[in-house]
Amino acid sequence: MNTDNTTLWRQLQQAKLVTEERAPEQTATAAPWYMRTMLAFMGWVGALLILAVLFSGLSGMLKSNTGRLGIAIILGFTALLLFRGKESQDFRMQFALALSLAAQALIFWSLGNMLLPQQPVVAALVVMVLALVLLAGIPNSIHRLWSAGIASLALLYLMGQFGMAPVAGAILSGAACWLWQKEFDLVRWGSILRPLVWAVTLTALVQLSGEELHSLLQLLFSRQSSMQPELLVLRGAITLGIIILVTHTMLKEAGIKTFSLSGLAAMAVLFLLAFFIPGIGFSLLLTLVAFSRGNHLLAGMAVASLLLFLSKYYYLLDISLLHKSLLLAVSGLLLLALRLLIMHLSASGATK
């Protein structure tokens, strides 16, 4: 919904939520997602071309780590100056983005040469810290999203290195849901935190789509699992904790008591889905959080990921088609029963 500043400000004034007399001046209009995607893509192409130029003209310097890092520092510093210029000009921003991406590519290449394969943890830590510094320091939304993505992937890699891969999906998806719910409390750092939460959300979806579910589903059908028991318990505890934390707030907003029949039923259904079919469970939880925060873009993405996980599930070959069908049908019946319960209780006024 596009509404001018004055109308919105007047509504807030009438509700005594703002003190200033006049609405703020209209700032530069934020570009829609497809424009930013196009510009980000062209920034990437530009970065690849800059790297090609460097390889052609300075191939000697690029052979050593010192040379690469030296060029990366020059490129990065130039990019920083361009990003922090007083006026936002499209060519300058595009050029800065391409230079920064090229500089980061050279740094990652050098880090890889120096630290891999002996010290992968140190390499990932350095990458994560560098990405977080760039996230905070470079005032460009596309660049922030890129840096946040790198930081999230580095974190995911570190979790894998410490044996936490089986619970990484639960941790990241839980963190994403909780952070989206806290969006209003952390709004003062919104321009930095929002790209980070988007990156964590997308990384969680990637992790969940790559996870092997057979160990969880085996548990359901054969009471055995190839996942270590302590990791299984940890995953269950993390999932339960997140469900309670996130759902409690939403139930309050919906006027449903947390420990009422419908509240407990909702939490139980969400937990079962999130534990046994994490992709679908997390996407559903994210849809609810997005709706509660009025974030239509996030809600649309969550619904799309829900449908994609459902399609992906069809190709999951680890359990039989019959078991898959039973799981889907029972999940569907549970959701329909939950709907009936909520509608019946709200109609009879039992939710208040």
Place this chain on the structure above:
Amino acid sequence: MNARNKILEWAEEGRIASDQLAAALKTCKLLPDQRGWLQFLDRLLLGLGTLLLVSGIIFFFAANWDGIGRYTRFALVEAAFLACLLLLWRLGNTSLAGQAALMGAVLLTGALLALVGQTYQTGADNWELFFAWSLLVFPWVALGKNSILWLIWLGLINLCTITYAQAHQSLFWEDDLLWLLFIINTLALVLWQKLADLEHIPTDAHWPIRILATASGVCITLLALQAVVDSASISSIMAWLIWLGTIYYVYRRQRVDLYILTGGVLSIIVTISVFFTQHLLTGDSVFSLVLLTVLVLGLSAAGGWWLRQILEEMHRQ
């Protein structure tokens, strides 16, 4: 910038206290109230629950398909088909559930035709399945007045064309298929836009027109790229230029659709970049690469600047 993002920006600047932010969004009706929640939960749980249950039933039959006899298979699919028609009759075409039932009937028509082909081994090509499917469901799609159904039907026409070309490769030159797809999707776009202008179809949803414009744009851009790479006939380039001019006139002068204009800008950048890559990267490679880099960044910046001017203009109106 939409209202939600504006209010979040003001809160970030400290103009709204962070503990008042939720109240501010509720005041501007940007957060759901209890009624909104119940409505949302009703639709979400109904839609998702039905989808999971139906998927489970379909998987169940797939799991036991080999053990099911020929007549039972037909009975199952036809029973589902008749159930959709019964629901449509009871609920009517205007309700959401009725529209979902009609969509189910359209999709099950294809399932029934596929079952016929599988069971009786008629030797029919894939294109004949898609052709028969699109022909049989056309009356329902026309009467349904549902954008999704029309797009599904156009998808079938596209699939029919592609599979026909695959089955008759000797009849087609290299880019004939792309030309056919371009013509089909562009005609659909023109017709849809015309009907929208005459208000014979809902005008508040832009997405069907954008999907058709994307399909048309991808085809003509691929044709232009082929002409650039192979130094082939000039007709593709001429068609591409005419397409760009028409897109500019219709979606910049007559009305404004920033998505379609963004697609047009991307098409220009990609085609010109490929053209110069073909013709520049021959001699002195470093200088050529520098020129190419400046060109690509310059074009994308110029495109971004132009689109931003249009965006500002849209928000001033």
